[in-house]
Amino acid sequence: MTSEGIPPAIGIDMGMSHSCVGVCRHQDKFEIIPxxxxxxxxSSYVAFTPTECLTGDRAYHQVTTNPxxxxxxxxxLVGRRFNDPEIxxxxxxxxxxxxKGTYGLPKxxxxxxxxxxxxxxxxxxxxxxxxxxxxxxxxIGTTVKDVVITVPLYFNDSQRQATKVAAHLAGLDVLQIIDKPVAAAIAYGLHMKTSDTNVLLFDLDYSTFDVSVIxxxxxxxLTVKATGGDTHFGGIDLLEIMVDHFVKEFNKKNQMEMDITGNLRALNRLQVGILSAIGALVSNTETTISIESLxxxxxxxxxxxxxxFEYMSKSFFRKCIETLESFLRDAKINNxxxxxxxxxxxxxMIPKLQQLLREFFNVNELFKSINAVEVVAHGATIHAASLIREKSEKEKTLPTLSLPNIVPLSLGVDAHDGVFSVIIPRNTPxxxxxxxxxxxxxxxxxxxxxxxYQGERSRAKDNKWLGEFEVAVSPAPKGKSKAKVVFSVDADGTLNCWVKEFTTGLKNKIIIDNDKHKLSDEEIKKILKDAEKYKLEDREYIKIMRVRNVLEEYIYNVRRKMKTIGGTDKTRLHAEEIKKMETAIEAANEYIDGNQELADVDEYKKVQNQLQKLCVSVIAQLV
Known part of the structure; x- marks a missing residue:
């Protein structure tokens, strides 16, 4: 706890190649944690060895020896599907x-x-x-729990949700996911401005180049007006130029027979030396690259x-400015x-790049007083401190209430397709x-x-089974007969389930005793943790089941249409075409039956599109 009794605020900049974490322990005192x-x-690296799992900088050093x-x-990769062309x-x-893992998610x-x-x-x-x-x-010497995490501006909802899942698995409670440029703007206090301002955020990382205007x-x-850049361009491209130059220099000095091009360890050591030199040239006009036994x-x-260095890197700097020009042109923003x-x-931090930016925008000053490596984590920490302070103030003013008993886990049924259909949601009083x-x-x-079932997973069988019942219905075409299912939980936590069929009025009922099926707090926590861990898989499962059900419904409707075609109408269709359509329908059915678990959304859609093209062309002959 801080001296004000408020827990420390943590901000994390989750970078593609490097990450940074900041803390606020006292009022307005922000620190970047070394x-x-x-x-x-x-380093945003994780490495696996025969004896241990390494993270951070220790993992980075495994790149050449254990790639x-x-x-x-x-x-x-987070929040995306295996079949994504980018992946x-x-x-x-x-x-x-x-x-390709379960439900088309990458592993x-x-x-x-x-x-x-x-x-x-x-x-x-x-x-x-x-x-x-x-x-x-x-x-800081205390447990870390609440955190604000930054993500790239272009992250979609699935990627943001995936970041939350990762944080939950790490034992962190996410106060908010915010965009990197927004965090940087907060670090410079731009959220406290009282006038209309256009702020350009120039973010050049090791492997990405993002430009945005807020x-x-x-x-x-703070409102994001435009975003762009190149997600596959960054400092690594400059590093490759430098490595190529000094490899040639080394080979030339050593009469070419000492070519190091294929030696990963030597190239990695050369990269480290070049990175150090680039850092030194930020504040010095010259430096030495010196590597023993390269x-x-x-x-x-x-x-x-x-x-x-600037002469060697001119193509890199030119690409930066050209990308910036393209971004502003597309966003219809003048410099x-x-x-x-x-x-x-x-x-x-490279002086030449800063010079080019000043010349391009015709300005004297750039916002660079906060270390460019730390600025995003700095802003995330400021925002985290603000959120925690607001939360603490609200808790002080809230009256103490006697909370009612609640349903600890969702209750529902698997009606037919394996999906868990929730009837009483978790936390219902x-x-x-x-x-x-x-x-x-x-x-x-x-x-x-x-x-x-009782639980929080999307697939019914992944939850705790409590019992079963059924109700008789009047024979009719699919979807014509229906039944109402009622779940009632009394003050003792006993679940009463009953069902009524609408046409006949037939009913059935079961009682699920709370004492028999009551879960311990630890069991409930584990179920909730698993639900969070498999959240993305569950979401993908729901998507798959929806398109699968749409395909099944289409097959059903086509078959009904074929049954309504009279003998006279059928003579208007070539027997081979009828046979082709029936074969395609059967193949689609077999595909559904044979791919209950592994087929993904795109594959089901592809099957349906192919079936539709064939069936529509055949049936259209009757119109």
């Missing part, structure tokens, strides 16, 4: 293996403790978050001036419309009574069975 080596940023089991760039491109260049495959393991991107991200959480805990108004509201016990040493420029990312209507799912159905 990692084990004293640096403000930590297949060193995982990075998980922000590109397929990335898989081809990543040294680690990515496979990373590694060797860990001599066994093959599969992890989701969210699980890998959670390992990194645990590392950052432990850094914060060691630094507007402020008299009320301090290759076959041959040392490498060379001096490089800032002017030479004269930009009031302030905020620099984000270590590569924006008891006593409670709710109802749902269910329909028959095939022609001439004579009864509707109901299995009762």
């Amino acid at each position: 990692n084990e080596r004293g640096y403000p940023d930590t 297949a089991n060193t995982v990075y760039e998980m922000q590109r 397929q491109k990335l898989i081809k260049r990543w040294p680690f293996k990515v496979i 990373v495959v590694v060797e860990y403790k001599c066994k093959q393991k599969e992890y989701s991107a969210e699980e890998i991200s959670s390992m990194l978050l645990v590392h950052l959480k432990n850094l914060a805990k060691s630094y 507007t402020t108004d008299e009320n301090g509201k 290759y076959k016990e041959i040392d490498f040493s060379t001096r490089i001036t800032r002017n030479k 004269t419309d930009v009031d302030d420029i905020v620099l984000i990312g270590q590569w924006t 008891i006593p409670a009574e709710k109802e749902q209507i269910y329909f028959t799912t095939y022609d001439n159905q004579t009864s509707i069975p109901f299995n009762v």
Whole structure:
């Protein structure tokens, strides 16, 4: 706790290549937490070895010696599907293996403790978050729980939800997910401006280049006006230019027979030396790259001036400015419309790039007083402190209430398709009574069975089974007969389930005793944790079941249409066409039956589109 009795506020900048964490322990006193080596940023890498799982900078050093089991760039993978074209491109260049997991979600495959393991991107991200959480805990001496996490502006809802899942798996409570440029704007107090302002945020990271314009108004509201850039361009491109130059220099000095191009360890050591030199040239006009025994016990040493570095890097700087020009042109924003420029990312510290930006916007000053590596985490921490302060003030003013008993886990049924249909949601105060209507799912159905479950997973069988009952219904075409299911939980927590069929009025009822099925607090916590862990899989499962049900409904309707075609009409259709349609319908049915678990949304849609093209062309001949 802080001296004001408010818990410390934590802000985390989850970067593609590096991450940074900040803390606010006292009123308006913000600190960036150093990692084990004293640096403000930590490598966003996780590596697996025969004996342990490494995270952060220790994992980064496994890249050359253990590439297949060193995982990075998980922000590109979270919340996305395996068949995503972008993911397929990335898989081809990543040294680690990515496979198609349950419901079409990607899984990373590694060797860990001599066994093959599969992890989701969210699980890998959670390992990194645990590392950052432990850094914060060691630094401030107290448990870390509440946090604000930043993500790229272009993240969609699934990617943001996936980030929350990763945080939950790491034992963190997410106060809010905010965009990186918004966090940087907050760090400079732009949310406190009382005038209309256009702020350009120039974010050049190791592997991404993001540009955005945020507007402020008299009320301090920050609004994203435009965003762009290149998610596959960054400092790594500059590093490759430098590495290529010095590899040629080394080969030339050593008469080419000492070519180091294929030696990953030598190239990695050269990269480290170049990165150090680039950092030194930020504040010095010249420096030395010196590496002992770079290759076959041959040392490498060379001096490089800032002017030479800028000349070598001119194509990189040109690409930065061209991308910026393209962004402003697409956003229909003139460079004269930009009031302030905020620099984000270590590569924006390069003096030449800052000079080009000042010339491009014709300004004297750039917002760079806060370290560009730390600025996003700084803003996230400020925002976290604000949210925690608001939360604490509200708790002080709230009266003490005697909370009613609640339903600890959702209650519902699996009516027919394996999906958990919730009738009474979790946290509903008891006593409670709710109802749902269910329909028959095939022609001439004579009864509707109901299995009762308790839990938070989307798939019924992943929850706790409580019992079953059924009701007789009048035989009729699919969807014509229906029944009302009522769940009632009394003050003692006993669940009464009863069902009534509408046409005949037939009823059935079961009572599920609370004492028999009551779960312990630990069991409830585990169920909730599992629900959060598999949240993305469950969401994907629901999507799959929806398109699968749509396909089944289409097949059913086509078959009904074929039955209504009279003998005279059928003579108007070629027998081969009828046979072709019947074969296609049967193939679609077999596909459904044979892919209950692994088919994904796109595959079901593809089957339906192919079936529709064929059936529509045949049936249209009757119109």
